[in-house]
Amino acid sequence: MKFHYADRVAGMQSSAIREILKITQQPDVISFAGGMPAPDTFPVAELREAVNYILTEHGAEALQYGVSEGYAPLRAWIAERMQGKGMDCKPENIFISAGSQQVLDFTGKIFLNPGDKVMVESPVYLAAVQAFRAYQAEFVAVPADNQGMDTTALAEKVAAANPKLIYINPTFENPRGTTLPAERRAKVAQIAAAYQVPVIEDDPYGELRFEGPPLPPLKSFPGGEWVIHMSSFSKIISPGLRVGWAVADTDIIRKLTMAKQASDVHTNSLAQQAIHRYLSTNDLAAHIRRITDIYRVHRDTMLAEMETHFPAACKWRKPAGGMFIWVALPPGADATALLSKAVAEKVAFVPGAPFYAAERAAENTLRLNFSNSSPDQIRIGIRRLGMLLRQELG
Numbered sequence: 001m002k003f004h005y006a007d008r009v010a011g012m013q014s015s016a017i018r019e020i021l022k023i024t025q026q027p028d029v030i031s032f033a034g035g036m037p038a039p040d041t042f043p044v045a046e047l048r049e050a051v052n053y054i055l056t057e058h059g060a061e062a063l064q065y066g067v068s069e070g071y072a073p074l075r076a077w078i079a080e081r082m083q084g085k086g087m088d089c090k091p092e093n094i095f096i097s098a099g100s101q102q103v104l105d106f107t108g109k110i111f112l113n114p115g116d117k118v119m120v121e122s123p124v125y126l127a128a129v130q131a132f133r134a135y136q137a138e139f140v141a142v143p144a145d146n147q148g149m150d151t152t153a154l155a156e157k158v159a160a161a162n163p164k165l166i167y168i169n170p171t172f173e174n175p176r177g178t179t180l181p182a183e184r185r186a187k188v189a190q191i192a193a194a195y196q197v198p199v200i201e202d203d204p205y206g207e208l209r210f211e212g213p214p215l216p217p218l219k220s221f222p223g224g225e226w227v228i229h230m231s232s233f234s235k236i237i238s239p240g241l242r243v244g245w246a247v248a249d250t251d252i253i254r255k256l257t258m259a260k261q262a263s264d265v266h267t268n269s270l271a272q273q274a275i276h277r278y279l280s281t282n283d284l285a286a287h288i289r290r291i292t293d294i295y296r297v298h299r300d301t302m303l304a305e306m307e308t309h310f311p312a313a314c315k316w317r318k319p320a321g322g323m324f325i326w327v328a329l330p331p332g333a334d335a336t337a338l339l340s341k342a343v344a345e346k347v348a349f350v351p352g353a354p355f356y357a358a359e360r361a362a363e364n365t366l367r368l369n370f371s372n373s374s375p376d377q378i379r380i381g382i383r384r385l386g387m388l389l390r391q392e393l394g
């Protein structure tokens with residue numbers, strides 16, 4: 001049978017990470033591939049209480065259809081928290097989504113015509129590329145250094161390419177773990193306003209800071225009205241509940257709401273209400289401290305093992321938060337070819353190549369996740385990987 005799909009399906013690709021995750025789900029493989037939280041950080045007992053409370057006290061409301069913009073008390077809670085980070089917003093500026101990935105899909109849906117250009121960091125979060133590619137976008141890669149996107153290059157490329165959107169992951173970026181300094185944040189907001197190009201500020205990891213003071217979001221700088229800030233409960237409570245949000249101008253919120261009405265009507269009511277109950281009866285700051293205390297140990301364990309077991313020609317930087325360490329193998333090495341050998345040795349990572357959207361991939365790069373494995377697994381997994389790298393790279 002031959003099915004005649006829409007033209008846009010030709011550009012859709014299955015996520016390389018999801019495909020790799022399938023292989024690495026064998027229990028004896030230590031996987032540094034995905035971007036999953038540590039299972040022991042989930043507040044299971046507190047969420048059990050929250051779900052029980054909602055079903056007991058507000059069962060009919062939680063099981064009924066809800067409003068597309070999101071559960072009003074949760075929108076109000078998010079608005080207050082975002083104000084606390086310096087964003088000028090009210091509950092009307094908050095849109096609740098089924099995970100923040102849905103905001104990427106919907107921004108593509110409401111802004112992108114086939115052939116429209118999206119400016120992205122290079123390398124870039126590959127599921128953002130996957131979301132925009134479904135709307136037949138084209139990508140313009142902006143070079144990045146140790147501090148994230150090069151904003152001088154961004155200004156030049158925006159002037160030349162007339163893009164429809166700028167996508168940026170400014171804090172503990174996925175995949176490289178870099179963080180954009182305040183001056184560059186100000187510059188991105190300024191470029192957005194000067195060229196009237198919306199910026200998507202994707203911030204799922206900002207709360208996972210292990211050291212140093214937090215930086216203000218792009219949306220809090222002059223020009224911030226052009227910024228669509230998005231974040232999520234995935235990395236601070238649970239990704240399985242699928243609750244994220246966007247903070248944006250009310251006109252954009254109305255368009256996102258229309259996209260949602262046609263897509264999944266509204267985000268799961270029970271999940272939204274349980275999260276709101278959890279937030280009202282627990283100390284989120286203390287919970288986040290617990291997560292960051294755990295992840296700091298994971299990161300430091302991984303870095304110490306890499307120092308001991310990786311060949312000297314491999315390079316990486318210490319991220320100040322988030323979930324990832326980006327590794328450059330010596331020039332000429334091929335991380336994709338190494339992956340199948342690594343899986344044979346019962347350890348997995350994600351090759352860097354799929355994270356390059358618009359230019360030649362650096363085939364010698366790879367991403368390691370440190371959140372999901374225990375320190376013991378990290379010690380064993382990095383030794384296995386180090387042994388393989390020594391064998392393969394000499």
Ligand SMILES: Cc1ncc(COP(=O)(O)O)c(C=O)c1O
Pocket residue numbers: 035098099100101102125169174202204231232233234239243244
């Ligand atoms: C940079 C980035 N953006 C967005 C997401 C989507 O997260 P969620 O849909 O769970 O909120 C992720 C998930 O790993 C991510 O790394």
